[in-house]
Amino acid sequence: MKKLWLVLLAALLALPAWAGRVALILDVGGRGDLSFNDMGFKGTEEACADFGWEMVEIQSATSADYLPNIRNAARTGKFDLIICVGFLLADALNEVAPEFPNQKFAIIDAVVSHPNVLSIVFEEQEGSALVGALAGMLAAQYGYPYVGTVLGIEIPVLYHFEGGYRFGIDWGLKKYAAVTGKAADVGLLWVYTGTFSDIAKGKAAAEAQLEQGAVAVYNVAGPLGIGILEAVTAKLAKEGREAGPPFMIGVDANQDWMGDGNKVVASMMKRVDVGCYTAIKLVQEGTFQGGVLSLGLKNKGVGISRYQELLDFIDFGIKAGAITEADRARIIANWQAMRAAIPEWIWQAVDELEAKILSGEIVVPKPETREEMLAVRAQYPLTR
Amino acid sequence: MTWTWRGLRPILESILAGIIGLAAGALIMWGWGYAPWPAYVALFKESFGSGYGLASALANATPLILTALTFAMGARAGLFIIGAEGMMYMGAMGAIALSLLRLPAGLHTLLALLCAAAAGILWGLVPAVLRAFRGVHEVISTIMFNWLSHFLAFYLVANVLVDPVRAEKTLSVAKTSRLPLLMRGTDLSLGMVVAAGLAFLAYVFLWHTVAGYEIRAAGANPHAARYGGVSPQKTVLLVFALGGAMAGLAGAVEVMGRPPTYAVYSGLTNISGFGFDGIGVAMIGRIHPLGIIPAAIFYGGLQAGARLMQMEAGVPFEMVRAVQGVIVLALALPELTRIFRVFRQRRKGGEA
Structure with missing residues (x-):
């Protein structure tokens, strides 16, 4: 009997590892906004790297595309999770979610009340x-x-x-x-x-x-x-x-690196990337459930910017083409001097x-x- | 025999152009390292390979038929009306404004459509009068009026028609004035029937009435038409009015027939671009009302298929748009060359 279990276990291990697929649906703002959409992409990309998932990104040409984009992604039946980034997609998701009760959805920054939708909101x-x-x-x-x-x-x-x-x-x-x-x-x-x-x-x-x-x-x-x-x-x-002083205080993304690193004293970060990452992680672990998930200081969904996030978001700015590698050292030095x-x-x-x-x-x-x-x-x- | 050939020639030209466009698009994808075959399979499977895909293509085609008619009407009369975009914004605003009233269903829909058409006509009035009585070129004036409309609509969306609890959009069109869906679970509404019906009416008007004949005569040879007693002023005003009505209705079918929000988003993100796409559709349809219908459905199918190209073939959005652009350009080429040929001949004729 014990042997049989071992054989079964070996057979299971020999099967190719299950690789999830996620569709990331963005609003018309699209990539390159250095904020919401870029952060959604960042978090999804990181989760896919960590869990061996595959990501398909779907951009919307006009806001009339939201509904068909979500519906099409659900119709393919190929996605373990469909993430809608931004409250603008809420109406469309509200329409589609009941049509596909077995499809898992997540939406960032809005509440859509269906049993198969995880609504991720923030304790701003x-x-x-x-x-x-x-x-x-x-x-x-x-x-x-x-x-x-x-x-x-x-x-x-x-x-x-x-x-x-x-x-x-x-x-x-x-x-x-x-x-x-x-x-x-x-x-x-x-x-x-x-x-x-x-x-x-x-x-x-x-x-x-x-x-x-x-x-x-x-x-x-x-x-x-x-x-x-x-x-x-x-x-x-x-x-x-x-x-500064006077300073600006940034929002959503870490905006400390803007203005050469010495004009934005801190940022109130609303981590859309953490939201997307969390949704994928829940599906991966098999604990995904519809409902509202509120991300606050506790689960690092919001927070005040610190040194590590400065480094992360300078990379983010360079990747998006807003600053170049040559600016990195100067921005870091300026920021440290400002805070000190x-x-x-x-x-x-x-x-x-x-x-x-x-x-x-x-x-x-x-x-x-x-x-x-x-x-x-x-x-x-x-x-x- | 010659009659059959003349009727078939534009169709054969368009098919050949389409094949060239698809080949060029495939070459672009191949050059950037994306597999063209699965991408095209995804494109056409989604747009025309299923009932749902076809419904999406038809839904996308609905406003395009109308804005293409605006351009085609003008082109038949020898006018380049680039103003469908601005007229459409005003039509959408008109439809939303009228839906604030409380009226019984049916009547409400009808009045909202009429209000949108009237808004489109009004928006074309100034360029029409400037063209008819002052000779101001309609390309310049309609482009300027597109921008005026753009900013006026921005203002109306943000300040006048704004939804007080959801500031990112206007108030939603009342349920009583919405165009019902023809198929549940799709975007296809009664608007498609309205658009296709108007395209058919436009054909009857242009080819089977005296006024339509006069418009085409003015376009084919303005000097001869004037000599023959056709009033150029009347032609310009009539064409602008009909075109304005069509474009205004395009705005209406989009806000009254497109789920789920039935409103205009701030930034006009759900009603932008149809006026310009309509010019391409009119070209593909050889500026013929009956040609415009399949052209718009094809164009709408390209848009619907774009989603699956992203999802199934992994072709990024920007690449999808580039490939679509090449296909559309190739399809528009036969008509573009014909129009330029006619214009060059006319200029030569004018100088002689």
Whole structure:
């Protein structure tokens, strides 16, 4: 009997290893955005390398392609997992998922409620609290009257960012008072620009905040970061300096390497790559289940940028052609000098807040509706 | 006998051009290290090898038939109307705007279609008047109007018709004004019947009515037509109006008949490019309304097959587009050469 088992085991091992296949469906933004789509590709590529999977990438020429692209991928029956990158694909997936109940799907940054769909969302408020604490302490330390943020369209997911940022600033100011024994008088400048694409609006909004004395402007509007960075660079040039303060705070990807490494003090990373990697890993391990998977600090779905991520994302920038190999050493040196110029206790305080969120000692508010957002604004008004 | 030959010749030319285009596309793929045969198998299996594929091809063809008709109408009258793109945006906006009203199904659909057609006609009015009474060349004016339409539509999508809870898109077209799907689980809607029906009507109009004859006469020989009592102003206005209506309807069938969102995305990402693709389709269809129908279905099939070329043959998206471009260019060549020949002759005639 024992022998039979051994023979069976040997036969199983002799079979070719099961290699999964994943389809990665992107929205019209496509590759090369240095953000969402490129990160989705990065995470999928890494998972495929680790688990021996095969990836097929499907780009969409127009947004009318979302539905047929997903449906076609499902119809082939060849994919162990179909990943839809971005909330724009949610309507189409919502239509297709019930048509193919045995096909596993994952969607990033949206919730699609079908039993065969894994919806991967992010705890943006946790990462935002960390950059908020950093910004608050920087303003107090350097004697700036304000911290700033430029947001996109006022939609519920952005409330996570705003709520977390407000909480973090307040925590940072209290920390400053505890460490130095001095109370800081720092306010928050915030504006919803109503756009995720009008870069000029982002620049104008950031200019206004910097003029009033914002120590850092948190980009919560994706591509508008380009305009925010331009405004920061212009402000620094006017003051005859290259490195901040004032700074920009990056979002989604690690944007620290932009602006030569010394203008983006930190980034609130929303790791789409971790989301894609996790989805593939769950299928590989046989534990894939429909439902909502929320990625926060705990599972490295969000976080504040550190040295290792700088290196990763410089590679990412070089691969995308935004910078060249020749820039690498200079960016790293500039970034290290920028961070070293900030007092060590501030970085320790950021680490402390992170540890407290991780341990559950601190729970960051996560406003989901307008009413909840108004309540958080009333709790942390941050006016001066 | 000669009649049969004259009718068949363009078809044979197009088939030959298609074969040359496919061969050139295969050569490109082979040159870059992709296997052409499995790629073409995937392409045609998906587009024409299954009911679902055919439905996708027909769904893609629907707006293209209409924008191709805009160009073909103009070309038959000797006009180069490049403005279907802008007219289509306005048609889509018109269809969404009208669907905000509350009306019974059926009537609602009909009125939304009419509103879209009217929006397309209005958008062509200024270039038409400039051409008819001031001689401003329609290529210049319609290209400019495409940009005006682009930015106006951007504004309308972001500020006026925007969905308050989902700012990435406009409000969705009301259920009562949607075009019903002809096949469940596909994208194929009643819009295809509308488009094909209009193509047939355009054929009847151009070849079997006096006004249509006058349009073709003006295109074939403007001097002779004027001498024969055809008003060039009337011809220009009529052709622009018909073309504007078609392009406006193209916008309507796309937003009213294309699941799942039934809205325009910010950045116009789901209604962009059809006007320009329509020019290519009109060329492939030899600027003949009845030729446009198979041409658009073929073009739509190429688009549908592109997905499987990525999925099954592993050919990257950019390469798929390049191969499609070569095939379309080859197919358009016979008509392009004919048009340039006619124009050169006309210029010579004008100088003589």
